[in-house]
Amino acid sequence: MKSAPLSERISAELRDEILRGRYRPGERLPSERDLAQRFEVHRGAVREALKKLEQLGLAKIEAGGARVNPLEEASLDVVRHMLTLSDSPDPRVVYEVFEATSGVMALGVRLCLERASAEDHQQISNLLRELCQTELTRAREFELFVEFGERVAQASGNTVIMLVHRGLRIGILENIYEELVLVDTDNREQLERVKELALAFEAREGPAASEAAYSLAVDMRNRMTKIFEARLASSGADTDRRNFS
Structure with missing residues (x-):
């Protein structure tokens, strides 16, 4: 077997063990x-796996071995793995993803209205009008929200907002929404928030649009968190699955 697939398998197992709390912050990994004996591989594959953990920010390679970092020192990529530790995403991770998204979305909308061209403004307004329709499928709703977020981030002219949005969307928001495409939930309150955002955005009312965008993200956060909390409760799984320390 080639060392690259082996190193990826080893790093994935160690990554999940760190996220589940088997190895705590400050502890040395084996x-x-x-590790070579455990996985029945040569030490070169283990060394590559540890480098991958270091790239994720989950561990630091030191003289004498690798030590686990606090979770807050990890890269944004780790969030995607936190969402896939079990069959259904951890509700608290979902909550925190949308908590971060709400602030980014609100700022992005405000900057977008200050800087967007007339063409960009019209295209985004059209997206919001379609999102106001009541007969949208969950899949189409997700597509529109993704496109809305991308266009707002680009039109904001802020590189950091673009990068944060892309980091949250790829493998994170997509992962959450895939779980919800077939779920029949009451989204009437969300629809009202979208309508408020659409009206304020089309009128170029920056503060009102920013507030509506924030409220929309908070509503989505609360709705999705409740869904995943119910799933977790029905499965009987342990609610404390993350390595917080």
């Missing part, structure tokens, strides 16, 4: 020799 030595290269012990």
